[in-house]
Amino acid sequence: QLSGKWFLVGMASRCSYLAEHSHQLEATTVTVTVLDGQSLAISTFRKLDRMCWEIRQHYLPAQAPGRFLLKGEGHCSKVDMVVGEADPSSFIILYYQKGRSISVKLYGRTSLVSDAVMDKFEQRVRAVGLSEDVTYYFPTYGFCDSADEFHVLDGEL
Helix, strand or coil: CEEEEEEEEEEEECHHHHHHHHHCCCCCEEEEECCCCEEEEEEEEEEECCEEEEEEEEEEEECCCEEEEEECCCHHHHHEEEEEEEECCCEEEEEEECCCEEEEEEEEEECCCCCHHHHHHHHHHHCCCCCCCHHEECCCCCCCCCCCHHHEEEECC
């Protein structure tokens, strides 16, 4: 259900990097592939210094359905991902937790989602204690479809 192409529409996070660079947000897409019926291979395509990059990540299934784990280097770098709400034909809301920090991302099958979906996202953001001042919306144009072999990163963004 999650497989295929998704557009990053919005993100809520207290990440200081995001706050400092919010004026430079780039259109971002992800391609999700379900491996062995359980784990997820996620390729994120975005521009960095006007070049298209692909960031590859591998999420392992966690104890419950809709929960996944990204293992990074060292104990503190693991990221828990939970599917909050999804309509596989139009949108998905994902929660990411790393240590004590949580972020919420909204992806759409297209770069624009309905007002009703946007409302759901904003409700979910408020429900985890985040607010509009740490919610960012991504450009709806200028997407990368691929990256050349020299612009592929394996691991965590």
